[in-house]
Amino acid sequence: MSDPLNESDEAAKARRRRNLAIGLALAAFALLTFIVTIVRLGGHVADRTF
């Protein structure tokens, strides 16, 4: 395992950007899952009887 303290400024900056991209991608996926769920369930979902 590499020591993050030894990485260059450029490498650290690139790592932060990659982590930010992964975070945004995960957030987008969660949002997409929520939207798809709502659309598939349809309106007035809370009023349905199961």
Place this chain on the structure above:
Amino acid sequence: MSNMSETTVGPATGAGPARSGDFVALLKPRVMSLVVFTALTGLVCARTAMSPTLAFVAVLCIAVGAGAAGALNMWYDADIDGLMRRTRARPIPMGKVQSADALGLGVVLSLLSVMMMGMAANWLAAGLLAFTILFYALVYTMWLKRLTPQNIVIGGASGALPPVIGWAAAAGHTPLNAWLLFMIIFLWTPPHSWALALYTAGDYAKAGVPMMPVAKGSASTRRQIMVYSLLFVPVAVAPAFTGLGGALYLAVSGLGGLLFLFLAWRLARTGSGQADGAQSGLYEVKAGSRDARNLFAFSILYLTLLFAALLAERAFGLASLPPLLKGFS
């Protein structure tokens, strides 16, 4: 899951740390754009009412699935990618991304895209998407590509499936017209790929990939391009007679098809690809390769126009021609 940051710091080649764009490049964005286009055409041609949100998610899933397959391809082919000019600037041969990270990205995106497709559309579409990814990664990349000059003929099935997946996502089933779109791309792939291979054969030979011009020679390849073109063009025109395409489609496919056949015939009569070792730039055209380049370039335009015509007819509400061949819808 491995930490991307620790596996990509300080690559051995000194190419610099991986950036997000390098991971995007693993997904082959240009291929993704073509996949989006053909998948959207299939989805629209299904003529089934579908929530625009779910339609968007379905096409997104197909695009991400195709990207995942691209990442798996780059993971497995990193050794030969580094030997060819067309591919040596890819992130793994450049040392920007480690192959294990590409594998992880490909597997994760494959799973997410298939699961999301199942949730957003239906499991037929999800199953077809999973099959497409597995076929491209396992059958084409790992098995056929380095084994046989028929690699792109059989492997072309994975590139031909996106419109069928789009159709399945919208309609929940795949009638013959959906498979006609599949056949168009499937039969288009050999003349398209071999025309390119005729003037890049030196690269493939160096990497040990038995593309048709490398394995059988340029004369045989040019003959086979002609044969596949004769099979392809009638199939490209066929949707005008199966209730799928209208007058615009008939005009585009017919006129374009004639030009396609003319370019294939002219290529068959020349010596394109015979001086493969002397190429100096990847897409630089030697005098003898001009016919191969012309067919390659027109093949892209023709396929684009075919699908654009179908999309335009749907978008502008143009009627399809009455089907002469029944049972395709």
